[in-house]
Amino acid sequence: MTDRDPNEPMTEEELHHIVHLPKVELHTHFEGMAPPAFIRGLAKEKKVDISKIFRPDGSYDYRDFWHFLEVYEAATSVLKKPEDFARLCTAVLEKSAENDVVYQETFISPDFCGGGDVGAWKEYLHAIEDAATAAERDFGITLRGIVTCIRHNGPDQARAAARCAAETAGGFITGFGMGGDEKQGKQRDFAWAFDCAREAGLQLTTHAGEWNGPQEVRDAVEDLGVSRIGHGVNAYTDIALLEMLAEQDITLEVCPGSNVFLGVFPALKDHPIQKLRDRGVNVTISTDDPPFFHTTMRQEYAALAKTFGWGEEVFRELNATAIGAAFCDKATREAITKQLERK
Numbered sequence: 001m002t003d004r005d006p007n008e009p010m011t012e013e014e015l016h017h018i019v020h021l022p023k024v025e026l027h028t029h030f031e032g033m034a035p036p037a038f039i040r041g042l043a044k045e046k047k048v049d050i051s052k053i054f055r056p057d058g059s060y061d062y063r064d065f066w067h068f069l070e071v072y073e074a075a076t077s078v079l080k081k082p083e084d085f086a087r088l089c090t091a092v093l094e095k096s097a098e099n100d101v102v103y104q105e106t107f108i109s110p111d112f113c114g115g116g117d118v119g120a121w122k123e124y125l126h127a128i129e130d131a132a133t134a135a136e137r138d139f140g141i142t143l144r145g146i147v148t149c150i151r152h153n154g155p156d157q158a159r160a161a162a163r164c165a166a167e168t169a170g171g172f173i174t175g176f177g178m179g180g181d182e183k184q185g186k187q188r189d190f191a192w193a194f195d196c197a198r199e200a201g202l203q204l205t206t207h208a209g210e211w212n213g214p215q216e217v218r219d220a221v222e223d224l225g226v227s228r229i230g231h232g233v234n235a236y237t238d239i240a241l242l243e244m245l246a247e248q249d250i251t252l253e254v255c256p257g258s259n260v261f262l263g264v265f266p267a268l269k270d271h272p273i274q275k276l277r278d279r280g281v282n283v284t285i286s287t288d289d290p291p292f293f294h295t296t297m298r299q300e301y302a303a304l305a306k307t308f309g310w311g312e313e314v315f316r317e318l319n320a321t322a323i324g325a326a327f328c329d330k331a332t333r334e335a336i337t338k339q340l341e342r343k
Ligand SMILES: [Zn+2]
Pocket: 027, 029, 179, 207, 230, 288
């Protein structure tokens, strides 16, 4: 497919159409999507004072990456019981549906939902799944869960997360992944957890190459055998690695707004997403933790269209790539593909 001429100014009508396209989003953190108004409401009910994490306009307030982690922790500290997570599910899917997302995958961590205990995890999961089923009916959005271990919590905790994943694999839970601090440990330290999830029939993804360089992305593919990479954007400096990613059909879950907000790249124009596409690497668009990075899927589309001059055909191609790399079953993939064909 040819891209539109970036020198040609995009009409308002064209941009409006692009921004409102039906979308597939693969990379979101469940708690990281929590709308600030929802968290404020829950804090009030529970009589917890976290007012300092909000700006006067009600959005999340922080100065830098380290402060962001503190605010994230304070905001998510009010999420305790399965019922809290069920309400979170409804709140986040309503927001995603407002951004025309028709299919979404989200990272859910047993570390936050029962501390790695399989019995407790099942209670949280049932509550979340019920809410997701209701949201599918009410808002027309399909959600699938990726059980996620947290790298800086170490390999033992990751094993517990993998056991939770294996016990609940199939249906709503379609994948296993890893998030957390990329600067701690190695991908291969978590090989047992990923093998366990794979044997249970789950598909695999891991955060790599957001903060670390290309070697991290190579390790993720070679040591864990993942078919998708969370971010992976720092692979762009290693041509041989890009060839390998293209050849092995690995898909990158790229979160441009998150990368710019956290300073991985100074501005969207400096982001390597176009270079990755030019090298034939599968790329997709996601928001990561949208309210924390003051972004939405519509804002991502608008910014990418303006910065790179991408027309409707590019976004349709990105969505086709995303549903192709989604961890759902065949019937779901076919149903969503039909929705994406909507004009
Ligand atoms: Zn992420």
